[in-house]
Amino acid sequence: MEFKDNIPIYLQIKQYLYRQIITGKLKPGKKIPSVRELAVQLTVNVNTVQRALQQMNFEGILYTKRGEGNFVTEDTTLLEKTKRELINAELDKFVQSMNSFGVSDEQILKSLTEYLKEERK
């Protein structure tokens, strides 16, 4: 996995895992790869993976069974809520950013529509 500089890797791992979970690639109640496996797979140190998992554990999106592994929460309500929140945060960031460039709400929609058209080529 490639990591951007300027953003801590453990945060990028969190993002990665959140996306895996939200898109259903990692399913509720299912075991996720072990810290050592993830460390190898992401070419990162075990400690770095662990920091990400610890936080996600704290956030309730994962739970840990010592000696067994980490599992995706079965709380589908929380999962849905998390997804909505993440999407909303993206919208927030995006609109705020565009506004700070002096782009009005109407222009944002226009730009995005054009962009999506361009992208499809």
Added chain:
Amino acid sequence: MEFKDNIPIYLQIKQYLYRQIITGKLKPGKKIPSVRELAVQLTVNVNTVQRALQQMNFEGILYTKRGEGNFVTEDTTLLEKTKRELINAELDKFVQSMNSFGVSDEQILKSLTEYLKEERK
């Protein structure tokens, strides 16, 4: 100025200045506040400001007159180009992010439209 953790301050300063320039709050050819002034204004160390300015200097968006100050470039073509690039980068990030959440292009437009409606309340 409030800074987000997890992103280097000097990068946030760059973003801030880019936005000031792009939105015309800092005009082409005009002197920008001195490093010491900015440092106080942004409650940050001089060195941190300087790193941001150095990079922007290198990028051509600013030019330095030693002993006088930093000035916004008069190359309006570059300014326009920069603005387009920054906006495009935002669009890129946004769409990519939404896609990674399993949101299709059509859904993105829908979500954004709804979001903007909500926001206006």
Added chain:
DNA sequence: GATAGTGTACTATAGGTGTATTACGGCCAA
């Protein structure tokens, strides 16, 4: 020339991040 304001450079220090390594304790199946 003196002064004030500008950018620039250097050192030292502190904290966060990431790595490498070692070690310990829990779980499970052979």
Added chain:
DNA sequence: TTGGCCGTAATACACCTATAGTACACTATC
């Protein structure tokens, strides 16, 4: 019980970021 996975913890090291402080060089102005 043993061996092999698990998560967890602690340590030491290196790097980047940010701060603080000091000093120097350049410019304009009086």
